[in-house]
Amino acid sequence: MKIHFIAIGGSAMHNLALALEHKGYAITGSDDVIFEPSKGRLETKGLLPVEFGWFPEKIHTDLDAVILGMHAKPDNPELLRAQELGLKIYSYPEFLYEQSKYKTRVVIGGSHGKTTITSMILHVLAYHDIAVDYMVGAQLEGFDRMVHLTEENDFIVLEGDEYLSSPIDRRPKFHLYQPNIALMSGIAWDHINVFPTFENYVEQFQVFVDGIVRGGSITYNEEDIEVKKVVEASENAIRKFPYSTPDHRVENGITLLDTPEGEMPIEVFGKHNLNNLAGAKWICQNMGVDEADFYEAIATFKGASKRLEKIAEGTNKVAFKDFAHSPSKVKATAEAVKEQYPDRKLIACLELHTYSSLNAEFLKEYDGALNAADEAVVFYSPDAVKIKQLDEVTEKQIAEALKREDAQIFTEPTAFQEYLFAKDFDNSALLLMSSGNYGGLDFDSVKELFH
Structure with a gap:
């Protein structure tokens, strides 16, 4: 089967492309930007597009199907061409x-x-x-x-x-x-x-x-x-x-x-x-x-990647990274680490990164989400709020939503990193919760703090 992927670089999409290539299908694909690890993994199997962008000429009647990724827009030139030719167009789950x-x-x-x-x-x-x-x-x-x-x-x-x-x-x-x-x-x-x-x-x-x-x-x-x-x-x-x-x-x-x-x-x-x-x-x-x-x-299961993943451990200190960003996940994750290390100081850092978490109205859902933490830290980028065209979110709103007047709130990546690297983590558990990377935090450098 010959299959073309529109927006092949996504996490789910590139994995499906690799699976079908492994199954013996002939795969082509396009995307306007592809990041690692998708880029390297596609390149290894010869599936990385020669150049980025959308090319309607890649869509032809020899194709058995087109798979359309969420990242593409409804007016994508390749999608319009596939519709014009009457090709079978599938979504990923379809x-x-x-x-x-x-x-x-x-x-x-x-x-x-x-x-x-x-x-x-x-x-x-x-x-x-x-x-x-x-x-x-x-x-x-x-x-x-x-x-x-x-x-x-x-x-x-x-x-x-x-x-x-x-x-x-x-x-x-x-x-x-x-x-x-x-x-x-x-x-x-x-x-x-x-x-x-x-x-x-x-x-x-x-x-x-x-x-x-x-x-x-x-x-x-x-x-x-x-x-x-x-x-x-x-x-x-x-x-x-x-x-x-x-x-x-x-x-x-x-x-x-x-x-x-x-x-x-x-x-x-x-x-x-x-x-x-x-x-x-x-x-x-x-x-x-x-x-x-x-x-x-x-008994031998260590956890899924980025789900309460232990990234470093010293004699009396430990650091975890977690994908948690929704209120219920943040609460459950903070409570889990506190229950596991009740005698250590829990420093819980949350990056508000998603559309929902940066929404002024939705913030109320975070009520008590960081209650288990001895020290509550929040990082968010005012630029991300602007990019997502949301109403401005203030530090005061975040502290009030969390019901933590003592919450330390950072909007500058350098200020957050300076805070983190100046900290003494003896007898502590550090929990970094985000689906982002705190504006470019080097996690390898964080690991060094725990040796």
Whole structure:
């Protein structure tokens, strides 16, 4: 098959391109800008466009399909040419469904935890040499790509994102997968630029549950009130399996999980991660992995990239990096580190970086998000607010939203870095939460502070 990618450089898109190249398809692609690691990975496989930009002449009748990335605009010259020629145009999730319509589709949905749960499932399956197709939103240790597609595997495990499918398909991605086995981890309002009200956001999860194949199943976090309401109200003819946070305790910075064989030390920590683990266990059992085999494998799971990732550790100090930016994730992550290191000072740094987090109205959702921190630090760029054409956000508004008058707020990258590098981290835990990089913070230099 000959397939052309419009906006091949995105994190998800380039991984799909690599997966299809690995499957033996002929791949071409375009983009106006491509950053690392996508650039290097595409180059290695000979898939990097010779020059950046959009070239309608790359679109021709010999193509079997065009895959359209979110980064492209509806008036993209290549897209217009594909429409003119009447070519088959897929969004990323549509194409994944096309590749998996004869497989058992396992879809992990939820506002938070879905990458970690999907990663846990894939780790357990790989540990026991169970081959499956997959798509996950983070690079995993021991996996070459974030997408893997074959003809022969019976199962595909998909991370079910609620964000839009493509510039010309405004449906949330997870509405297109039609799962046989599904999971829902939590509902916490996000993507307010697309879902302007909480009710509108919750509705997307109702559609997801109603889209599960008849006779399929939903495994759901019964500790999340909204999830419980959505799942229990659904009249879809499916089986419903609730899960909750398993019993555990923390001793000397080690989390011990209660199992039928007794206490077992695990690498991940925090109530939210243990809750994720319980969900992953149910899904693995639905896929034929027994409980004892699940525990044996999960003991070696170190976490998904950028999800509570330990970046440095000294004798009495430790530093973590986390992708957390939405209010519920920030709160859960800060609480997890404090619970794991109760006797250390927790310095929690949050970068407000996304459209939602820089919205003056949405800021109220961060109420109490950094309460677990002994020292609360916030970084944001007023320029980013301007670029996103949002109303100005003030330092006072941020401190009031967090209910932390003592919060230290930085708007200049150099000032934030000077603060960080002048700090004594003895008997401390540093937590850096962001989907950005604090205006160019060198994480290798941060690691040096902990040696």
